[in-house]
Amino acid sequence: MTTVERPTTVARLDAGAVEYRLERRGEVAVVVLHGGHMRAGLALGEEIFAECGHSVLVPSRPGYGRTSPATGATPAAFADVVRDLCGHLGIERVAAVVGVSAGGRTAVSMAARHPDLVERLILQSALGFLPWPDRRTRLAANIAFTPATERATWGAMHALLRLAPGLGLRMMLGDLSTRPAREILAALTPGDRATLIALFSLMRSGHGFRNDLRASAEETAQVTQPALVVATRNDGAVPFAHAESLMARLPRAELVESRAGSHFIWFADDYPAIADRIRDFLTSEPSHHG
Structure with a gap:
C-alpha cells in the first residue's frame, strides 16, 4: 500500500465546482467518499476495488481540495452532486458507494436517494447519525x-x-x-x-472538517440496497456505537468486525480476510427490496 498525490480534475456542475479523481477500468464504478482531512488526490484502501476490475471515482467532499464548501454542503445535497457527477462522466452503474469515516453519512444518503444508480453500500469506520464528535x-x-x-x-x-x-x-x-x-x-x-x-x-x-462537524438529516431507513459495515471496537475517532447504530437502522446490513487497533482498519492483520469479504460482497447479487 503506497501513498502519493494522484492527479485530479475539477468538474463545473450546476451545483458548483467538484474536484474528483476517476480511474477507469470498466463500465461499472465504485464511488469512494473518503473521510476527514482527505481529498480526491489521496487514496486509502482502494486497491480491492481496482482488483475487482471496477473503475474508481473519488470526489473531494465539500470544503476539501478544490471542491467548493458551498457545493452540496450537507450529506444529502452532496449525494445529489455526486449523482450529477456520475452523469457528467457517463457512469450509469455504481457497484457500491463506499463511505469512509466522515464520508459515511454522504454514502448513506447517496444510496437512499439514488437507488437507480447505486447497487450496494459499504461503510468503513464510518460515522452514523449519532451525535458526533464529543x-x-x-x-x-x-x-x-x-x-x-x-x-x-x-x-x-x-x-x-x-x-x-x-x-x-x-x-x-x-x-x-x-x-x-x-x-x-x-x-x-x-x-x-x-x-x-x-x-x-x-x-x-x-473548510471541510469544520463542515463535517455539523449535524445532518438521517436517511438510513430509505436505503434498500444490501450494506456492509466494517468497524473496530478500538476506533478512537468514530466510536463503535456508530456501527451498532447503523446496523440497527439499515434494513439490510451485515457487520464485519475488524481487529484493527485504530480507526485505520487497512493496517491490521485481519484486513486480508476483510478484503475477501468485501470482494464477495461486490460480486453478490445486488437485489433491492420493493
Whole structure:
C-alpha cells in the first residue's frame, strides 16, 4: 500500500465546482467518499476495488481540495452532486458507494436517494447519525481548523513528521485509537509506518472538517440496497456505537468486525480476510427490496 498525490480534475456542475479523481477500468464504478482531512488526490484502501476490475471515482467532499464548501454542503445535497457527477462522466452503474469515516453519512444518503444508480453500500469506520464528535474534539477542531489556523496546524504537523516521524505518528494515532498510541505504533510493519507517515504528510482540512462537524438529516431507513459495515471496537475517532447504530437502522446490513487497533482498519492483520469479504460482497447479487 503506497501513498502519493494522484492527479485530479475539477468538474463545473450546476451545483458548483467538484474536484474528483476517476480511474477507469470498466463500465461499472465504485464511488469512494473518503473521510476527514482527505481529498480526491489521496487514496486509502482502494486497491480491492481496482482488483475487482471496477473503475474508481473519488470526489473531494465539500470544503476539501478544490471542491467548493458551498457545493452540496450537507450529506444529502452532496449525494445529489455526486449523482450529477456520475452523469457528467457517463457512469450509469455504481457497484457500491463506499463511505469512509466522515464520508459515511454522504454514502448513506447517496444510496437512499439514488437507488437507480447505486447497487450496494459499504461503510468503513464510518460515522452514523449519532451525535458526533464529543465536546473536547469539537472545541479543539474549532481552534485548530478555522480558516485562520488550519494551514499553520497542518504545517506544524507536517514539519514534525519530517523531523521526528515516530513522534509525529504517535501524536496522530493517539486520537485514532482507544488503546495507547505506542502499542498501535509497535504493531505496525515498517511499510505501514511509512505509508501512514506519507498519508498524514499530505493531509489538509481546508473548510471541510469544520463542515463535517455539523449535524445532518438521517436517511438510513430509505436505503434498500444490501450494506456492509466494517468497524473496530478500538476506533478512537468514530466510536463503535456508530456501527451498532447503523446496523440497527439499515434494513439490510451485515457487520464485519475488524481487529484493527485504530480507526485505520487497512493496517491490521485481519484486513486480508476483510478484503475477501468485501470482494464477495461486490460480486453478490445486488437485489433491492420493493
